[in-house]
Amino acid sequence: MESQMPRRLAAYDWDDLRFFLAVARTGTLRGGAESIQANHATVSRRLAAFENAVEARLFDRTKGGLRLTQLGEELLPHALRVEEEIAAASRVVAGRDARPAGPIYVSIPPFLALSSIVDDFAEFGRQFEDIDIHLQVSNAFADLERREADVSIRYAYEVIDDVVGRRLVRCSKAVYCSADYAVKIKDDGGDGLTWVGWNEAEGETTAPWVIKGPFPNARLRHRINEAVPQVTLAAAGAGLTYLPCFIGDRYPGLVRAPYQKPVPDRSLWLLLHSDLRKTARIRMFVDFLAHRIKSRKDEFVAGATQ
Template structure:
Protein backbone atom coordinates (compact mmCIF):
# COMPACT_ATOMS: atom_id res chain seq x y z
CA UNK A 1 0.00 0.00 0.00
CA UNK A 2 1.46 3.41 -0.97
CA UNK A 3 0.58 7.05 -0.48
CA UNK A 4 -1.45 7.09 -3.71
CA UNK A 5 -3.62 4.11 -2.75
CA UNK A 6 -7.31 4.99 -2.53
CA UNK A 7 -8.60 3.73 0.83
CA UNK A 8 -12.01 3.14 -0.70
CA UNK A 9 -10.38 0.62 -3.09
CA UNK A 10 -8.80 -1.05 -0.08
CA UNK A 11 -12.24 -1.45 1.52
CA UNK A 12 -13.33 -3.39 -1.56
CA UNK A 13 -10.18 -5.50 -1.37
CA UNK A 14 -10.86 -6.34 2.30
CA UNK A 15 -14.48 -7.24 1.55
CA UNK A 16 -13.42 -9.71 -1.16
CA UNK A 17 -10.77 -11.16 1.15
CA UNK A 18 -13.34 -11.65 3.92
CA UNK A 19 -16.19 -12.97 1.77
CA UNK A 20 -14.23 -14.99 -0.79
CA UNK A 21 -16.19 -13.86 -3.84
CA UNK A 22 -17.14 -10.72 -5.74
CA UNK A 23 -20.87 -11.31 -5.39
CA UNK A 24 -20.71 -11.81 -1.61
CA UNK A 25 -18.51 -8.73 -1.22
CA UNK A 26 -20.96 -6.74 -3.37
CA UNK A 27 -23.86 -7.71 -1.07
CA UNK A 28 -21.92 -6.63 2.02
CA UNK A 29 -20.89 -3.31 0.44
CA UNK A 30 -24.30 -2.61 -1.07
CA UNK A 31 -23.00 -2.27 -4.64
CA UNK A 32 -23.15 -4.42 -7.77
CA UNK A 33 -20.74 -7.14 -8.84
CA UNK A 34 -19.15 -5.06 -11.61
CA UNK A 35 -18.29 -2.23 -9.21
CA UNK A 36 -16.34 -4.57 -6.96
CA UNK A 37 -14.48 -6.05 -9.93
CA UNK A 38 -13.65 -2.58 -11.27
CA UNK A 39 -12.33 -1.33 -7.93
CA UNK A 40 -10.31 -4.48 -7.36
CA UNK A 41 -8.82 -4.36 -10.87
CA UNK A 42 -7.95 -0.70 -10.36
CA UNK A 43 -6.20 -1.46 -7.07
CA UNK A 44 -4.17 -4.27 -8.61
CA UNK A 45 -3.16 -1.96 -11.47
CA UNK A 46 -2.13 0.78 -9.03
CA UNK A 47 -0.14 -1.67 -6.92
CA UNK A 48 1.37 -3.44 -9.92
CA UNK A 49 0.66 -6.89 -8.46
CA UNK A 50 -2.00 -9.58 -8.60
CA UNK A 51 -3.79 -9.73 -5.24
CA UNK A 52 -6.09 -12.73 -5.78
CA UNK A 53 -6.09 -16.04 -7.59
CA UNK A 54 -9.55 -16.92 -8.92
CA UNK A 55 -10.05 -20.59 -8.03
CA UNK A 56 -13.15 -22.84 -8.25
CA UNK A 57 -13.77 -22.30 -4.53
CA UNK A 58 -13.56 -18.52 -4.87
CA UNK A 59 -11.07 -15.66 -4.67
CA UNK A 60 -7.90 -16.64 -2.76
CA UNK A 61 -5.15 -14.21 -1.75
CA UNK A 62 -1.83 -14.46 -3.54
CA UNK A 63 1.44 -14.02 -1.63
CA UNK A 64 1.35 -10.31 -2.50
CA UNK A 65 -2.30 -10.24 -1.48
CA UNK A 66 -1.48 -11.76 1.91
CA UNK A 67 1.09 -9.02 2.49
CA UNK A 68 -1.41 -6.36 1.40
CA UNK A 69 -4.07 -7.94 3.61
CA UNK A 70 -1.93 -7.69 6.76
CA UNK A 71 -1.14 -4.04 6.06
CA UNK A 72 -4.74 -3.16 5.18
CA UNK A 73 -6.10 -4.81 8.34
CA UNK A 74 -3.64 -2.82 10.45
CA UNK A 75 -4.70 0.45 8.81
CA UNK A 76 -8.39 -0.49 9.14
CA UNK A 77 -7.97 -1.23 12.84
CA UNK A 78 -6.18 2.08 13.40
CA UNK A 79 -8.85 4.08 11.59
CA UNK A 80 -11.67 2.23 13.35
CA UNK A 81 -10.10 2.84 16.76
CA UNK A 82 -9.71 6.54 16.01
CA UNK A 83 -13.32 6.73 14.82
CA UNK A 84 -14.59 5.03 17.96
CA UNK A 85 -12.56 7.29 20.27
CA UNK A 86 -13.74 10.44 18.52
CA UNK A 87 -17.35 9.26 18.37
CA UNK A 88 -17.24 8.34 22.05
CA UNK A 89 -16.70 12.01 22.90
CA UNK A 90 -20.02 12.98 21.31
CA UNK A 91 -22.45 13.56 24.17
CA UNK A 92 -25.30 15.02 22.09
CA UNK A 93 -28.60 13.16 21.84
CA UNK A 94 -28.92 13.53 18.09
CA UNK A 95 -27.59 11.99 14.92
CA UNK A 96 -27.72 8.47 13.50
CA UNK A 97 -27.45 5.33 15.60
CA UNK A 98 -26.79 2.06 13.75
CA UNK A 99 -28.06 -1.12 15.35
CA UNK A 100 -27.95 -4.72 14.19
CA UNK A 101 -30.17 -7.61 15.24
CA UNK A 102 -31.85 -10.79 13.95
CA UNK A 103 -35.14 -11.02 12.09
CA UNK A 104 -37.35 -12.37 14.88
CA UNK A 105 -36.43 -9.50 17.20
CA UNK A 106 -36.61 -6.89 14.44
CA UNK A 107 -40.07 -8.00 13.36
CA UNK A 108 -41.84 -8.93 16.58
CA UNK A 109 -40.09 -7.51 19.67
CA UNK A 110 -38.26 -4.28 18.86
CA UNK A 111 -40.71 -2.15 16.80
CA UNK A 112 -42.85 -0.92 19.71
CA UNK A 113 -39.75 -0.19 21.79
CA UNK A 114 -38.11 1.69 18.91
CA UNK A 115 -41.28 3.75 18.48
CA UNK A 116 -41.20 4.66 22.18
CA UNK A 117 -37.49 5.52 21.96
CA UNK A 118 -38.18 7.75 18.94
CA UNK A 119 -40.89 9.60 20.87
CA UNK A 120 -38.45 10.19 23.72
CA UNK A 121 -35.44 11.13 21.55
CA UNK A 122 -36.70 12.57 18.23
CA UNK A 123 -33.23 13.86 17.37
CA UNK A 124 -31.81 10.33 17.08
CA UNK A 125 -32.41 8.37 13.90
CA UNK A 126 -32.09 4.62 14.40
CA UNK A 127 -30.93 2.68 11.33
CA UNK A 128 -31.41 -1.07 11.76
CA UNK A 129 -29.65 -3.82 9.84
CA UNK A 130 -31.23 -7.26 10.07
CA UNK A 131 -28.64 -10.01 9.65
CA UNK A 132 -28.11 -13.53 10.97
CA UNK A 133 -24.37 -12.96 10.65
CA UNK A 134 -22.85 -10.72 13.29
CA UNK A 135 -21.86 -7.31 11.99
CA UNK A 136 -18.62 -5.95 13.40
CA UNK A 137 -18.93 -3.29 16.08
CA UNK A 138 -15.14 -3.04 16.07
CA UNK A 139 -15.16 -1.87 12.45
CA UNK A 140 -18.16 0.43 13.14
CA UNK A 141 -20.51 -1.57 10.89
CA UNK A 142 -22.95 -0.96 13.74
CA UNK A 143 -22.93 0.96 17.03
CA UNK A 144 -25.17 -1.38 19.02
CA UNK A 145 -25.97 -5.06 18.61
CA UNK A 146 -28.98 -6.88 20.03
CA UNK A 147 -27.90 -10.48 19.67
CA UNK A 148 -28.90 -13.98 20.65
CA UNK A 149 -25.89 -15.90 21.94
CA UNK A 150 -24.80 -18.28 24.67
CA UNK A 151 -22.17 -15.93 26.06
CA UNK A 152 -20.75 -12.41 25.78
CA UNK A 153 -18.90 -12.03 22.46
CA UNK A 154 -15.24 -11.07 22.71
CA UNK A 155 -14.14 -7.42 22.48
CA UNK A 156 -17.61 -6.08 23.31
CA UNK A 157 -19.26 -4.72 26.42
CA UNK A 158 -22.85 -5.11 27.45
CA UNK A 159 -25.25 -7.23 29.40
CA UNK A 160 -27.50 -10.23 29.13
CA UNK A 161 -31.11 -9.12 29.62
CA UNK A 162 -33.06 -12.34 29.33
CA UNK A 163 -33.13 -15.94 28.29
CA UNK A 164 -35.02 -16.99 25.16
CA UNK A 165 -37.35 -19.97 25.47
CA UNK A 166 -38.27 -22.35 22.63
CA UNK A 167 -41.12 -24.85 22.64
CA UNK A 168 -42.94 -27.04 20.08
CA UNK A 169 -46.02 -25.45 18.46
CA UNK A 170 -48.64 -26.35 15.92
CA UNK A 171 -51.30 -24.48 13.98
CA UNK A 172 -54.58 -24.51 15.94
CA UNK A 173 -56.47 -26.57 13.37
CA UNK A 174 -53.72 -29.17 13.27
CA UNK A 175 -53.63 -29.35 17.07
CA UNK A 176 -57.44 -29.72 17.17
CA UNK A 177 -57.24 -32.68 14.77
CA UNK A 178 -54.29 -34.43 16.42
CA UNK A 179 -54.83 -33.63 20.08
CA UNK A 180 -52.59 -32.06 22.69
CA UNK A 181 -49.39 -33.79 21.52
CA UNK A 182 -48.07 -34.33 17.95
CA UNK A 183 -48.64 -37.91 16.74
CA UNK A 184 -45.66 -40.06 15.77
CA UNK A 185 -46.38 -39.57 12.06
CA UNK A 186 -46.71 -35.76 12.29
CA UNK A 187 -44.86 -33.53 9.81
CA UNK A 188 -42.34 -30.99 11.12
CA UNK A 189 -40.59 -27.90 9.80
CA UNK A 190 -36.99 -27.30 10.85
CA UNK A 191 -33.94 -25.10 10.41
CA UNK A 192 -31.19 -25.88 7.90
CA UNK A 193 -27.52 -26.63 8.48
CA UNK A 194 -26.63 -22.98 9.07
CA UNK A 195 -28.26 -23.45 12.52
CA UNK A 196 -26.47 -26.73 13.33
CA UNK A 197 -24.71 -25.09 16.27
CA UNK A 198 -27.98 -24.22 18.04
CA UNK A 199 -29.96 -26.00 20.73
CA UNK A 200 -33.05 -25.77 18.46
CA UNK A 201 -31.48 -28.08 15.87
CA UNK A 202 -30.03 -30.42 18.51
CA UNK A 203 -33.50 -30.83 20.06
CA UNK A 204 -35.15 -31.51 16.71
CA UNK A 205 -32.58 -34.17 15.81
CA UNK A 206 -33.09 -35.89 19.16
CA UNK A 207 -36.89 -35.75 19.13
CA UNK A 208 -38.02 -35.93 15.50
CA UNK A 209 -37.01 -38.55 12.89
CA UNK A 210 -35.36 -36.93 9.87
CA UNK A 211 -37.98 -38.36 7.49
CA UNK A 212 -40.73 -36.42 9.31
CA UNK A 213 -39.10 -33.06 8.55
CA UNK A 214 -40.85 -31.87 5.39
CA UNK A 215 -39.14 -28.50 5.05
CA UNK A 216 -35.98 -26.79 6.27
CA UNK A 217 -35.46 -23.02 6.21
CA UNK A 218 -32.62 -20.66 7.07
CA UNK A 219 -34.70 -18.13 9.00
CA UNK A 220 -36.53 -18.47 12.31
CA UNK A 221 -39.07 -15.89 11.12
CA UNK A 222 -39.83 -18.03 8.05
CA UNK A 223 -40.03 -21.11 10.28
CA UNK A 224 -42.72 -19.40 12.35
CA UNK A 225 -44.75 -18.49 9.26
CA UNK A 226 -44.49 -22.05 7.89
CA UNK A 227 -45.89 -23.46 11.12
CA UNK A 228 -48.66 -20.84 11.16
CA UNK A 229 -49.62 -21.93 7.65
CA UNK A 230 -50.09 -25.51 8.86
CA UNK A 231 -47.15 -27.04 7.01
CA UNK A 232 -46.07 -28.90 10.13
CA UNK A 233 -45.15 -28.62 13.76
CA UNK A 234 -42.07 -26.61 14.70
CA UNK A 235 -39.84 -25.61 17.58
CA UNK A 236 -40.47 -21.87 17.88
CA UNK A 237 -39.50 -18.96 20.13
CA UNK A 238 -42.19 -18.60 22.80
CA UNK A 239 -41.87 -14.82 22.57
CA UNK A 240 -43.37 -14.96 19.07
CA UNK A 241 -45.61 -18.01 19.12
CA UNK A 242 -47.33 -17.23 22.43
CA UNK A 243 -48.61 -13.97 20.94
CA UNK A 244 -50.09 -15.62 17.87
CA UNK A 245 -53.64 -16.99 18.31
CA UNK A 246 -53.14 -19.23 15.26
CA UNK A 247 -50.56 -21.29 17.18
CA UNK A 248 -50.75 -23.58 20.21
CA UNK A 249 -47.92 -24.86 22.35
CA UNK A 250 -47.86 -28.69 22.30
CA UNK A 251 -45.00 -29.34 24.70
CA UNK A 252 -42.85 -27.76 27.39
CA UNK A 253 -40.03 -25.34 26.58
CA UNK A 254 -36.70 -26.92 25.70
CA UNK A 255 -34.67 -27.11 28.92
CA UNK A 256 -31.39 -25.21 29.08
CA UNK A 257 -31.40 -23.91 25.51
CA UNK A 258 -28.48 -21.70 26.49
CA UNK A 259 -29.67 -18.81 24.32
CA UNK A 260 -29.47 -15.37 25.92
CA UNK A 261 -30.50 -11.94 24.67
CA UNK A 262 -27.53 -9.56 24.75
CA UNK A 263 -27.43 -5.77 24.40
CA UNK A 264 -23.92 -4.88 23.23
CA UNK A 265 -21.64 -2.11 22.07
CA UNK A 266 -17.93 -1.47 21.76
CA UNK A 267 -16.13 -0.14 24.83
CA UNK A 268 -15.01 2.98 22.95
CA UNK A 269 -18.62 3.86 22.07
CA UNK A 270 -20.47 3.33 25.33
CA UNK A 271 -20.03 6.96 26.45
CA UNK A 272 -21.39 8.38 23.18
CA UNK A 273 -24.57 10.24 24.12
CA UNK A 274 -26.94 8.53 21.73
CA UNK A 275 -25.45 5.09 22.39
CA UNK A 276 -25.72 5.57 26.14
CA UNK A 277 -29.33 6.78 25.83
CA UNK A 278 -30.28 3.84 23.62
CA UNK A 279 -28.60 1.24 25.84
CA UNK A 280 -30.29 2.60 28.96
CA UNK A 281 -33.74 2.74 27.34
CA UNK A 282 -33.55 -0.63 25.60
CA UNK A 283 -32.17 -2.42 28.67
CA UNK A 284 -35.24 -1.37 30.65
CA UNK A 285 -37.63 -2.11 27.78
CA UNK A 286 -36.31 -5.61 27.05
CA UNK A 287 -36.00 -6.50 30.72
CA UNK A 288 -39.71 -5.74 31.05
CA UNK A 289 -40.29 -8.38 28.34
CA UNK A 290 -38.60 -11.21 30.26
CA UNK A 291 -41.79 -13.17 30.94
CA UNK A 292 -42.62 -13.01 27.24
CA UNK A 293 -39.09 -13.90 26.10
CA UNK A 294 -38.71 -16.75 28.58
CA UNK A 295 -42.07 -18.33 27.76
CA UNK A 296 -44.00 -17.61 30.95
CA UNK A 297 -47.02 -15.90 29.41
CA UNK A 298 -50.20 -18.01 29.31
CA UNK A 299 -51.93 -18.88 26.07
CA UNK A 300 -54.00 -17.64 24.39
CA UNK A 301 -53.10 -13.95 24.39
CA UNK A 302 -54.20 -11.13 22.03
CA UNK A 303 -53.08 -11.18 18.43
CA UNK A 304 -50.01 -9.16 17.54
CA UNK A 305 -52.10 -6.45 15.91
CA UNK A 306 -54.05 -5.98 19.14
CA UNK A 307 -51.08 -5.70 21.50
Protein backbone atom coordinates in the same frame (compact mmCIF):
# COMPACT_ATOMS: atom_id res chain seq x y z
CA MET B 1 -11.87 -5.55 3.96
CA GLU B 2 -9.79 -3.95 1.27
CA SER B 3 -10.36 -6.12 -1.71
CA GLN B 4 -14.06 -5.41 -1.79
CA MET B 5 -13.41 -1.72 -2.17
CA PRO B 6 -13.05 -0.51 -5.72
CA ARG B 7 -9.58 0.65 -6.65
CA ARG B 8 -10.96 3.93 -7.77
CA LEU B 9 -12.07 4.80 -4.30
CA ALA B 10 -8.66 6.24 -3.62
CA ALA B 11 -8.94 8.34 -6.72
CA TYR B 12 -11.55 10.55 -5.16
CA ASP B 13 -10.93 13.38 -2.81
CA TRP B 14 -13.61 12.93 -0.19
CA ASP B 15 -13.59 16.62 0.49
CA ASP B 16 -14.95 17.21 -2.98
CA LEU B 17 -18.27 15.93 -1.75
CA ARG B 18 -18.40 18.90 0.59
CA PHE B 19 -18.12 21.27 -2.35
CA PHE B 20 -20.57 19.23 -4.37
CA LEU B 21 -23.07 19.42 -1.58
CA ALA B 22 -22.64 23.13 -1.09
CA VAL B 23 -23.36 23.80 -4.75
CA ALA B 24 -26.22 21.32 -4.89
CA ARG B 25 -27.86 23.09 -1.99
CA THR B 26 -27.43 26.67 -3.07
CA GLY B 27 -27.66 26.16 -6.80
CA THR B 28 -24.88 28.62 -7.53
CA LEU B 29 -21.12 28.55 -7.37
CA ARG B 30 -20.87 31.77 -5.44
CA GLY B 31 -23.57 30.88 -2.99
CA GLY B 32 -22.04 27.50 -2.43
CA ALA B 33 -18.63 29.05 -1.97
CA GLU B 34 -19.93 31.46 0.62
CA SER B 35 -21.70 28.70 2.54
CA ILE B 36 -18.43 26.93 3.11
CA GLN B 37 -16.26 30.00 3.29
CA ALA B 38 -14.38 29.49 0.09
CA ASN B 39 -13.82 31.26 -3.16
CA HIS B 40 -16.16 30.59 -6.02
CA ALA B 41 -13.21 29.94 -8.27
CA THR B 42 -12.10 27.22 -5.90
CA VAL B 43 -15.53 25.70 -5.87
CA SER B 44 -15.61 25.74 -9.62
CA ARG B 45 -12.27 24.01 -9.85
CA ARG B 46 -13.03 21.38 -7.25
CA LEU B 47 -16.27 20.65 -8.99
CA ALA B 48 -14.49 20.35 -12.33
CA ALA B 49 -11.93 18.05 -10.79
CA PHE B 50 -14.64 15.90 -9.26
CA GLU B 51 -16.51 15.70 -12.53
CA ASN B 52 -13.27 14.79 -14.20
CA ALA B 53 -12.68 11.98 -11.74
CA VAL B 54 -16.22 10.79 -12.24
CA GLU B 55 -15.87 11.24 -15.99
CA ALA B 56 -19.30 12.74 -16.22
CA ARG B 57 -21.14 15.97 -15.64
CA LEU B 58 -22.71 16.45 -12.23
CA PHE B 59 -24.29 19.83 -12.96
CA ASP B 60 -25.71 21.55 -15.96
CA ARG B 61 -24.15 25.00 -16.12
CA THR B 62 -26.58 27.67 -17.04
CA LYS B 63 -26.46 31.37 -16.77
CA GLY B 64 -28.06 31.95 -13.45
CA GLY B 65 -26.91 28.81 -11.70
CA LEU B 66 -26.14 25.12 -11.78
CA ARG B 67 -28.68 22.37 -11.87
CA LEU B 68 -28.02 18.77 -10.96
CA THR B 69 -27.81 16.26 -13.75
CA GLN B 70 -29.28 12.79 -13.51
CA LEU B 71 -26.06 11.43 -12.12
CA GLY B 72 -25.77 14.36 -9.74
CA GLU B 73 -29.20 13.62 -8.41
CA GLU B 74 -28.22 10.03 -7.84
CA LEU B 75 -25.11 11.08 -6.00
CA LEU B 76 -26.86 13.57 -3.77
CA PRO B 77 -28.32 11.14 -1.23
CA HIS B 78 -24.94 9.56 -0.70
CA ALA B 79 -23.35 12.92 -0.17
CA LEU B 80 -26.06 13.81 2.32
CA ARG B 81 -25.48 10.69 4.29
CA VAL B 82 -21.77 11.30 4.31
CA GLU B 83 -22.47 14.72 5.72
CA GLU B 84 -24.76 13.32 8.37
CA GLU B 85 -22.13 10.83 9.36
CA ILE B 86 -19.46 13.48 9.65
CA ALA B 87 -21.80 15.64 11.65
CA ALA B 88 -22.28 12.73 14.02
CA ALA B 89 -18.53 12.31 14.22
CA SER B 90 -18.05 15.97 14.97
CA ARG B 91 -20.62 15.71 17.71
CA VAL B 92 -18.57 12.95 19.22
CA VAL B 93 -15.37 14.96 19.23
CA ALA B 94 -17.09 18.10 20.40
CA GLY B 95 -18.56 16.24 23.32
CA ARG B 96 -21.90 17.73 22.42
CA ASP B 97 -23.24 14.27 22.61
CA ALA B 98 -24.37 15.22 26.04
CA ARG B 99 -27.51 16.44 24.32
CA PRO B 100 -28.22 13.29 22.46
CA ALA B 101 -28.93 13.58 18.76
CA GLY B 102 -27.93 11.87 15.56
CA PRO B 103 -28.19 8.41 14.13
CA ILE B 104 -27.93 5.10 15.90
CA TYR B 105 -27.18 2.05 13.83
CA VAL B 106 -28.70 -1.10 15.22
CA SER B 107 -28.09 -4.51 13.73
CA ILE B 108 -30.66 -7.22 14.34
CA PRO B 109 -31.32 -10.63 12.88
CA PRO B 110 -34.42 -10.75 10.70
CA PHE B 111 -36.57 -12.79 13.03
CA LEU B 112 -36.31 -10.20 15.78
CA ALA B 113 -38.23 -7.89 13.52
CA LEU B 114 -41.19 -10.09 14.44
CA SER B 115 -40.73 -9.45 18.15
CA SER B 116 -42.02 -6.79 20.45
CA ILE B 117 -38.61 -5.16 20.35
CA VAL B 118 -39.66 -3.17 17.34
CA ASP B 119 -42.24 -1.54 19.59
CA ASP B 120 -39.41 -0.43 21.82
CA PHE B 121 -37.64 1.09 18.86
CA ALA B 122 -40.77 2.99 18.00
CA GLU B 123 -41.17 4.19 21.55
CA PHE B 124 -37.55 5.27 21.73
CA GLY B 125 -37.90 7.21 18.53
CA ARG B 126 -40.89 8.93 20.01
CA GLN B 127 -39.15 9.91 23.21
CA PHE B 128 -35.95 11.10 21.51
CA GLU B 129 -37.03 12.89 18.39
CA ASP B 130 -33.54 14.02 17.48
CA ILE B 131 -32.25 10.48 17.32
CA ASP B 132 -32.85 8.44 14.21
CA ILE B 133 -32.77 4.69 14.53
CA HIS B 134 -31.28 2.87 11.57
CA LEU B 135 -32.12 -0.79 11.72
CA GLN B 136 -29.76 -2.96 9.80
CA VAL B 137 -31.53 -6.23 9.22
CA SER B 138 -28.95 -8.90 8.80
CA ASN B 139 -27.81 -12.24 10.10
CA ALA B 140 -24.19 -11.21 9.83
CA PHE B 141 -22.62 -11.26 13.23
CA ALA B 142 -19.75 -9.39 11.69
CA ASP B 143 -21.47 -6.04 11.54
CA LEU B 144 -20.24 -5.12 14.95
CA GLU B 145 -16.70 -6.27 14.36
CA ARG B 146 -16.50 -4.23 11.23
CA ARG B 147 -17.90 -1.40 13.29
CA GLU B 148 -20.63 -0.61 10.87
CA ALA B 149 -23.25 -0.83 13.55
CA ASP B 150 -23.24 0.85 16.93
CA VAL B 151 -25.36 -1.70 18.69
CA SER B 152 -26.12 -5.28 17.85
CA ILE B 153 -28.91 -7.38 19.25
CA ARG B 154 -28.34 -11.09 19.04
CA TYR B 155 -29.97 -14.29 20.13
CA ALA B 156 -27.28 -16.69 21.25
CA TYR B 157 -26.07 -18.91 24.06
CA GLU B 158 -22.83 -17.06 24.69
CA VAL B 159 -20.93 -14.16 23.23
CA ILE B 160 -17.22 -14.43 22.77
CA ASP B 161 -16.20 -11.31 20.92
CA ASP B 162 -14.22 -8.47 22.30
CA VAL B 163 -17.38 -6.51 22.70
CA VAL B 164 -19.35 -5.45 25.69
CA GLY B 165 -22.28 -7.77 25.95
CA ARG B 166 -25.21 -7.43 28.26
CA ARG B 167 -27.30 -10.52 28.69
CA LEU B 168 -30.82 -9.19 28.83
CA VAL B 169 -32.93 -12.27 29.42
CA ARG B 170 -32.53 -15.96 29.14
CA CYS B 171 -35.37 -16.94 26.87
CA SER B 172 -37.55 -19.99 26.55
CA LYS B 173 -38.59 -21.83 23.48
CA ALA B 174 -41.53 -24.07 22.80
CA VAL B 175 -43.09 -26.00 19.98
CA TYR B 176 -45.61 -24.02 17.96
CA CYS B 177 -48.01 -24.75 15.20
CA SER B 178 -51.15 -23.32 13.67
CA ALA B 179 -54.39 -23.54 15.64
CA ASP B 180 -55.83 -25.92 13.06
CA TYR B 181 -52.82 -28.11 13.29
CA ALA B 182 -52.91 -28.20 17.07
CA VAL B 183 -56.21 -30.03 17.22
CA LYS B 184 -54.69 -32.94 15.31
CA ILE B 185 -52.03 -33.49 17.94
CA LYS B 186 -52.47 -36.41 20.30
CA ASP B 187 -50.38 -37.56 23.23
CA ASP B 188 -48.57 -40.17 21.16
CA GLY B 189 -45.16 -38.63 20.56
CA GLY B 190 -46.12 -36.96 17.31
CA ASP B 191 -47.02 -39.86 15.06
CA GLY B 192 -47.82 -38.63 11.59
CA LEU B 193 -46.86 -35.06 12.33
CA THR B 194 -44.34 -32.87 10.54
CA TRP B 195 -41.43 -30.80 11.78
CA VAL B 196 -40.32 -27.48 10.35
CA GLY B 197 -36.66 -27.20 11.28
CA TRP B 198 -33.22 -26.05 10.36
CA ASN B 199 -30.84 -27.12 7.64
CA GLU B 200 -28.72 -29.22 9.89
CA ALA B 201 -26.61 -32.29 9.42
CA GLU B 202 -28.51 -34.61 7.16
CA GLY B 203 -29.37 -36.91 10.01
CA GLU B 204 -32.89 -37.36 8.74
CA THR B 205 -35.30 -37.45 11.59
CA THR B 206 -32.63 -38.69 13.94
CA ALA B 207 -31.58 -35.20 14.90
CA PRO B 208 -31.03 -35.14 18.66
CA TRP B 209 -33.50 -32.38 19.30
CA VAL B 210 -36.19 -34.40 17.57
CA ILE B 211 -35.53 -37.53 19.58
CA LYS B 212 -35.20 -35.78 22.88
CA GLY B 213 -38.17 -33.53 22.29
CA PRO B 214 -41.82 -34.02 23.07
CA PHE B 215 -42.65 -35.29 19.56
CA PRO B 216 -39.91 -37.77 18.63
CA ASN B 217 -42.10 -39.57 16.12
CA ALA B 218 -42.78 -36.55 13.95
CA ARG B 219 -40.89 -36.35 10.67
CA LEU B 220 -38.53 -33.51 9.84
CA ARG B 221 -39.71 -32.52 6.40
CA HIS B 222 -39.17 -28.79 6.02
CA ARG B 223 -35.58 -27.66 6.41
CA ILE B 224 -35.08 -23.91 6.27
CA ASN B 225 -31.98 -21.99 7.20
CA GLU B 226 -33.89 -18.95 8.31
CA ALA B 227 -36.33 -18.33 11.12
CA VAL B 228 -38.85 -16.05 9.46
CA PRO B 229 -40.10 -18.49 6.84
CA GLN B 230 -40.20 -21.15 9.52
CA VAL B 231 -42.61 -18.96 11.39
CA THR B 232 -44.76 -18.27 8.39
CA LEU B 233 -44.73 -21.88 7.28
CA ALA B 234 -45.77 -23.08 10.70
CA ALA B 235 -48.49 -20.45 10.87
CA ALA B 236 -49.72 -21.69 7.53
CA GLY B 237 -50.21 -25.11 9.05
CA ALA B 238 -47.15 -26.84 7.65
CA GLY B 239 -46.25 -28.46 10.93
CA LEU B 240 -44.49 -28.11 14.23
CA THR B 241 -41.57 -25.81 14.86
CA TYR B 242 -39.48 -24.69 17.77
CA LEU B 243 -39.65 -20.98 18.34
CA PRO B 244 -38.62 -18.62 21.08
CA CYS B 245 -41.74 -17.97 23.10
CA PHE B 246 -41.52 -14.23 22.59
CA ILE B 247 -41.90 -14.87 18.87
CA GLY B 248 -44.37 -17.72 18.85
CA ASP B 249 -46.68 -16.26 21.45
CA ARG B 250 -46.87 -13.09 19.43
CA TYR B 251 -47.26 -14.29 15.91
CA PRO B 252 -50.87 -14.45 14.77
CA GLY B 253 -52.19 -17.88 13.99
CA LEU B 254 -49.60 -19.71 16.03
CA VAL B 255 -50.36 -21.56 19.23
CA ARG B 256 -48.24 -23.64 21.52
CA ALA B 257 -48.57 -27.29 20.68
CA PRO B 258 -50.19 -29.33 23.45
CA TYR B 259 -48.44 -32.02 25.51
CA GLN B 260 -45.23 -30.03 25.98
CA LYS B 261 -43.75 -27.31 28.13
CA PRO B 262 -41.39 -24.45 27.27
CA VAL B 263 -37.73 -25.24 27.77
CA PRO B 264 -34.77 -22.91 28.28
CA ASP B 265 -33.25 -21.58 25.12
CA ARG B 266 -30.70 -18.96 24.17
CA SER B 267 -30.45 -15.47 25.57
CA LEU B 268 -31.06 -12.04 24.17
CA TRP B 269 -27.80 -10.10 24.07
CA LEU B 270 -27.25 -6.42 23.68
CA LEU B 271 -23.80 -5.88 22.21
CA LEU B 272 -21.74 -2.78 21.68
CA HIS B 273 -18.12 -1.85 21.53
CA SER B 274 -16.61 -0.71 24.75
CA ASP B 275 -15.54 2.54 23.13
CA LEU B 276 -19.12 3.50 22.55
CA ARG B 277 -20.19 3.13 26.13
CA LYS B 278 -19.47 6.76 26.74
CA THR B 279 -21.33 8.41 23.88
CA ALA B 280 -24.56 9.72 25.26
CA ARG B 281 -27.09 8.66 22.70
CA ILE B 282 -25.78 5.12 22.52
CA ARG B 283 -25.83 4.82 26.29
CA MET B 284 -29.30 6.26 26.29
CA PHE B 285 -30.48 3.73 23.77
CA VAL B 286 -28.85 0.75 25.39
CA ASP B 287 -30.17 1.62 28.83
CA PHE B 288 -33.61 2.31 27.45
CA LEU B 289 -33.78 -0.97 25.63
CA ALA B 290 -32.37 -3.00 28.48
CA HIS B 291 -34.85 -1.52 30.89
CA ARG B 292 -37.83 -2.03 28.64
CA ILE B 293 -36.98 -5.60 27.79
CA LYS B 294 -36.17 -6.61 31.33
CA SER B 295 -39.42 -5.09 32.52
CA ARG B 296 -41.22 -7.46 30.17
CA LYS B 297 -39.19 -10.40 31.31
CA ASP B 298 -42.21 -12.68 31.46
CA GLU B 299 -42.71 -12.30 27.78
CA PHE B 300 -39.30 -13.78 27.08
CA VAL B 301 -38.73 -16.25 29.83
CA ALA B 302 -42.23 -17.70 29.61
CA GLY B 303 -42.53 -20.18 32.44
CA ALA B 304 -43.83 -23.68 32.28
CA THR B 305 -47.38 -22.58 31.56
CA GLN B 306 -48.56 -19.66 29.55
